[in-house]
Amino acid sequence: MTTWPQLLDAMERSLDHYEAALDAETISPDPHWPRVGRPAEPIPSELLARAAELMARNNRITAEIQRRLKDRPKPPRRDGYSRNQSAVSVLDTSA
Numbered sequence: 613m614t615t616w617p618q619l620l621d622a623m624e625r626s627l628d629h630y631e632a633a634l635d636a637e638t639i640s641p642d643p644h645w646p647r648v649g650r651p652a653e654p655i656p657s658e659l660l661a662r663a664a665e666l667m668a669r670n671n672r673i674t675a676e677i678q679r680r681l682k683d684r685p686k687p688p689r690r691d692g693y694s695r696n697q698s699a700v701s702v703l704d705t706s707a
Contacts, residue, residue, distance in 0.1 A: 627673060
């Protein structure tokens with residue numbers, strides 16, 4: 613069974629992983645997180661401040677990932693047209 617300190621340690625390692633991925637501009641799944649389950653007992657009051665700090669850090673990282681995804685250039689269309697161009701064209705058939 614996982615303890616709260618183990619869970620918080622795993623969360624911290626996971627956040628370290630995602631911060632490093634942001635620095636390297638690559639996002640990959642965290643290899644540490646799936647190995648940790650949720651503790652059965654409520655979180656002890658002496659760990660609440662650390663948990664809140666980790667959650668705030670998680671929220672900052674999540675917001676940065678979302679910002680980067682929103683701001684990244686869109687890939688070209690597969691049909692050969694630019695994003696500002698319609699797929700409809702008028703062909704000159706008079707020849």
